[in-house]
Amino acid sequence: MSNKNTEKIIEWLLRLSALVTVLTTIGIIWVLLSESVSFFQQVSIIEFLTDTQWTPLYKDKHFGIMPLVSGTLLTTFIAVSVALPLGLVIAIYLSEYAPKKFRKTVKPLLEILAAVPTVVYGFFALMVVTPFLQTIIPNLSGFNALSAGIVMGIMIIPFVTSFSEDALQAVPKSLKHGAFALGSTRLQTSFRVMVPAASSGIVVSVILAFSRAIGETMIVAIAAGQQPRLTANPLVPIETITTYIVQVSLGDVPHGSLEYKTIFAAGMTLFVFTFILNNISFWIRKKFREKYD
Amino acid sequence: MTNSRKNRLKDKGFEYLGVACSLFGLVVLAIFIGDILADGLSRIDWDFLKSLPSRKPEKAGIFTAWTGSLWILVFTTIIAFPLAVSAGIYLEEYGGNGRWSSLLEVNISNLAGVPSIIYGLLGLEIFVRIFKMGNSVLAGAFALALLILPIIIVATREAIRTVPPSIRAASYALGATKWQTIWNQVLPASMGGIFTGVILAISRAVGETAPLIIVGALAYVPFAPSSPMDEFTVMPIQIFNWVSRPQHGFTVNAAAAIIILLLITFVMNGIAVYLRNKWQKKINW
Incomplete structure (x- = not known):
C-alpha cells in the first residue's frame, strides 16, 4: 500500500535528520583529530605539553600550549x-x-x-x-x-x-x-x-x-x-x-x-x-x- | 542576645544579601545599557544604516553588516529549522527507549556544550574547504545551523512532550496513521513551543561572532552580499572590528552598532517570551 510506504519514507527522513547530530559530533572529532595528528608529526607532543612558550607566529617558534x-x-x-x-x-x-x-x-x-x-x-x-x-x-x-x-x-x-x-x-x-x-x-x-x-x-x-x-x-x-x-x-x-x-x-x-x-x-x-x-x-x-x- | 534572636538576625541579613545580589546583576545591566546609549545613540541615523564601511569613522556605516546578518539568519534558519524539528520529532515519536536513542540523547546534550568556536573549526574544514564553499554566506550559515540544532531539537521535544497521549490515541482511533497523527494533531499543538525555541536559537545566532570569524567572514567587505556564495560580514564582527581600533570615532560607531544589535536580540527574546506565555495560556487539555 502506498500509504504504508509514505509512512516508512517519512520515518527514514526523520531518522536521517537525527543522524545529522551524530555526524556533527563525528565531524568535529574527525576534523580536530586529523589536523592535530598532522600537527604532532611536526611538533613533539612533549614540547606541546611542557614548553613554557607559545610563539608559532614568530621567527623563533615555540609550541608550548x-x-x-x-x-x-x-x-x-x-x-x-x-x-x-x-x-x-x-x-x-x-x-x-x-x-x-x-x-x-x-x-x-x-x-x-x-x-x-x-x-x-x-x-x-x-x-x-x-x-x-x-x-x-x-x-x-x-x-x-x-x-x-x-x-x-x-x-x-x-x-x-x-x-x-x-x-x-x-x-x-x-x-x-x-x-x-x-x-x-x-x-x-x-x-x-x-x-x-x-x-x-x-x-x-x-x-x-x-x-x-x-x-x-x-x-x-x-x-x-x-x-x-x-x-x-x-x-x-x-x-x-x-x-x-x-x-x-x-x-x-x-x-x-x-x-x-x-x-x-x-x-x-x-x-x-x-x-x-x-x-x-x-x-x-x-x-x-x-x-x- | 539570645540564640534565636541571633539566628533571626542572620536570617534577615541573608535576605538583604539576596536582594542585593539579585539587584547587583540588574544594576550592572542598567549601567551597561546606559553607558552604551550615552556613547552611541546620537550616532544612529539613516546614513549610519545605509553607509558602507569606511576608514573614516564618521563616514562608516553598518549596511554590509546588517545585510550580511540578515543573509546569514535566513540561510541558517532554512537549514536548521527542518533538520532540527525532524530530529526532535524522531526522538520523541519514533525513538523509543533503546540504546540508539539514548546515544542520540547523550550526543545532543554533548553538542549543546561544545564551545561555539569549535563549530567554526568544523565549518572551516568541512564547508569552506572540503565542500569548497569558500568564505561564503552559505558556509557560515551551515556552521551556525549546526550550532543551533541542539537548541531547536530540545525545544521541539519539550513542546511535543506536552501533547497528551490521549490526543494521539483519539487520532489513531479515527484511523489516522502515525504520520497523519503527528502532522495533523501533534505538530499544530506544539507549534508555539517550537517557534519559541526557533526564535531563541536565531537570536543566539545573530549574536554569534567567533564561529563566523573562523569560517572566514571578513571585517571589511565593500559590498553587501547578493548571493549565498558571496563573502560577507555580520553585525558582531563589525562591532569587534570597531572595538579593536584605537580611534574614539570607531568606539562610538561600535556603541551605535551595539544598540542596534541589542535591539534585535531583545525584540526577538521578547517575542519568544510572549509566544511562550500566550501558548501556555491557550492550551489546557
Missing part, C-alpha cells in the same frame, strides 16, 4: 569566583526567600544577562570595567584577565542561578517542612538542609559554568589581550586558547601550513577540556535523577 591553558584557566577561575557566589545566593534567595512577585519579575530580567551577545560584553569589559578598575588598581594594564574574567562571570550568573534553582526546587518539600517544624530559620534550612540535598545539582551548575567560561571567546579576545604568557597575574595581558584561534583566523594563514594546524591543536585541547567537564556533569545529573525519582 601551557601559556594558553594558563590564560584560559585564569580568566575562567575569575569568572567562576564571580558567578558562583552571586549566582548561588540569588538562587537560594529566589527559591527560599523571595516573594512570588519579585521572583517573577527578577528572574526573566536576570536571564537577559545570558541573552546579550558576547561581543557586547567584550566592549563593556574593555570600555567600562577596565577604566573603572584602573582607578582602583593603577598598574592594571589596558588588556587584562581581571576585567575579562569579571565580565564573563556576570554573563554566567544566570546559568548558575537557573541550574541551582532547579536543583533546589527538586528537593522534596517534606525536607524543608521538617526543618521548619524543628524551629530552623530560613537561613538554617537553606544551608543545612536544602543546599546539601541539592548539592549534586549545584555541582552540575558549577561544572557547566566552568565549561562555558573555558569556551568563551569574544570577551577575552577583546579585553584580555593577545600575549600568551604563563602567569597567574590577573593584571597583565594574557591570551586564551580561544583568543589564539581568533587571532590566527583574522590573519592570512595559508591552509596546510603549520600555523594553520596550530588552531586545530589548540581547538582539540579546548574540546578535551569541555568534553570532560560536560560528561562529568552529565554523569552527575543522571545519578541525581535516580536519587529522587
Whole structure:
C-alpha cells in the first residue's frame, strides 16, 4: 500500500535528520583529530605539553600550549569566583526567600544577562570595567584577565542561578517542612538542609559554568589581550586558547601550513577540556535523577 | 542576645544579601545599557544604516553588516529549522527507549556544550574547504545551523512532550496513521513551543561572532552580499572590528552598532517570551 510506504519514507527522513547530530559530533572529532595528528608529526607532543612558550607566529617558534591553558584557566577561575557566589545566593534567595512577585519579575530580567551577545560584553569589559578598575588598581594594564574574567562571570550568573534553582526546587518539600517544624530559620534550612540535598545539582551548575567560561571567546579576545604568557597575574595581558584561534583566523594563514594546524591543536585541547567537564556533569545529573525519582 | 534572636538576625541579613545580589546583576545591566546609549545613540541615523564601511569613522556605516546578518539568519534558519524539528520529532515519536536513542540523547546534550568556536573549526574544514564553499554566506550559515540544532531539537521535544497521549490515541482511533497523527494533531499543538525555541536559537545566532570569524567572514567587505556564495560580514564582527581600533570615532560607531544589535536580540527574546506565555495560556487539555 502506498500509504504504508509514505509512512516508512517519512520515518527514514526523520531518522536521517537525527543522524545529522551524530555526524556533527563525528565531524568535529574527525576534523580536530586529523589536523592535530598532522600537527604532532611536526611538533613533539612533549614540547606541546611542557614548553613554557607559545610563539608559532614568530621567527623563533615555540609550541608550548601551557601559556594558553594558563590564560584560559585564569580568566575562567575569575569568572567562576564571580558567578558562583552571586549566582548561588540569588538562587537560594529566589527559591527560599523571595516573594512570588519579585521572583517573577527578577528572574526573566536576570536571564537577559545570558541573552546579550558576547561581543557586547567584550566592549563593556574593555570600555567600562577596565577604566573603572584602573582607578582602583593603577598598574592594571589596558588588556587584562581581571576585567575579562569579571565580565564573563556576570554573563554566567544566570546559568548558575537557573541550574541551582532547579536543583533546589527538586528537593522534596517534606525536607524543608521538617526543618521548619524543628524551629530552623530560613537561613538554617537553606544551608543545612536544602543546599546539601541539592548539592549534586549545584555541582552540575558549577561544572557547566566552568565549561562555558573555558569556551568563551569574544570577551577575552577583546579585553584580555593577545600575549600568551604563563602567569597567574590577573593584571597583565594574557591570551586564551580561544583568543589564539581568533587571532590566527583574522590573519592570512595559508591552509596546510603549520600555523594553520596550530588552531586545530589548540581547538582539540579546548574540546578535551569541555568534553570532560560536560560528561562529568552529565554523569552527575543522571545519578541525581535516580536519587529522587 | 539570645540564640534565636541571633539566628533571626542572620536570617534577615541573608535576605538583604539576596536582594542585593539579585539587584547587583540588574544594576550592572542598567549601567551597561546606559553607558552604551550615552556613547552611541546620537550616532544612529539613516546614513549610519545605509553607509558602507569606511576608514573614516564618521563616514562608516553598518549596511554590509546588517545585510550580511540578515543573509546569514535566513540561510541558517532554512537549514536548521527542518533538520532540527525532524530530529526532535524522531526522538520523541519514533525513538523509543533503546540504546540508539539514548546515544542520540547523550550526543545532543554533548553538542549543546561544545564551545561555539569549535563549530567554526568544523565549518572551516568541512564547508569552506572540503565542500569548497569558500568564505561564503552559505558556509557560515551551515556552521551556525549546526550550532543551533541542539537548541531547536530540545525545544521541539519539550513542546511535543506536552501533547497528551490521549490526543494521539483519539487520532489513531479515527484511523489516522502515525504520520497523519503527528502532522495533523501533534505538530499544530506544539507549534508555539517550537517557534519559541526557533526564535531563541536565531537570536543566539545573530549574536554569534567567533564561529563566523573562523569560517572566514571578513571585517571589511565593500559590498553587501547578493548571493549565498558571496563573502560577507555580520553585525558582531563589525562591532569587534570597531572595538579593536584605537580611534574614539570607531568606539562610538561600535556603541551605535551595539544598540542596534541589542535591539534585535531583545525584540526577538521578547517575542519568544510572549509566544511562550500566550501558548501556555491557550492550551489546557
